[in-house]
Amino acid sequence: MTSLAKLEMYQSLRPAQRLAALSALKSALDEQIKVEKDRSLEVAAEVGVKSFSTEFGGVTVVEKDAPIAFNEFELFDFVKETAPEVIETVEQVPDWYVAQLTNTKNIQIIDGVVYDLKGGLFCVRRSLSRAGSTLRGGVSGLAQLGGRRGVDTRMRR
DSSP states (O other), rough: OHHHHHHHHHHHOOOOHHHHHHHHHHHHOOOHHHHHHHHHHHHHHTOSSSSSEEEEEEEEEOOOOOOOOOOHHHHHHHHHOOGGGGGGOBBOHHHHHHHHHOOTTEEEEEEEEEEESSEEEEEEESSSSSSSTTOHHHHHHHHHHHTTSSSSSSOOO
């Protein structure tokens, strides 16, 4: 098949088909690039160089340090033993309870004030939109209630 025929075939594909084809090519190229980087690192180590001159341009290969992985629990225990003054205690309401509490089935809004179904004051609602007194439940509902958009929605003291 000639290059022109291949180009015509490619152009006859629908956009989703072209995207799938290009994605497959990218995956194959990314995989082969990793293989060639590893091979180049091996050659560089054998020869004792860090860069190569090729007809396509210069190539520099340097092996990166492996990332360090920590066990969170062991790290916490170490810090608790060696520097207990930096340990922070956070009071928070679990996400499942926030979702339950802000569910529209469990609250009512009267004049912008949110009450639980027993009549207890929940909080003053700060409207983020002009959509009337509609409240969306769940954790995002709490963010809307508190007006803290884009902030950790867990309730903390």
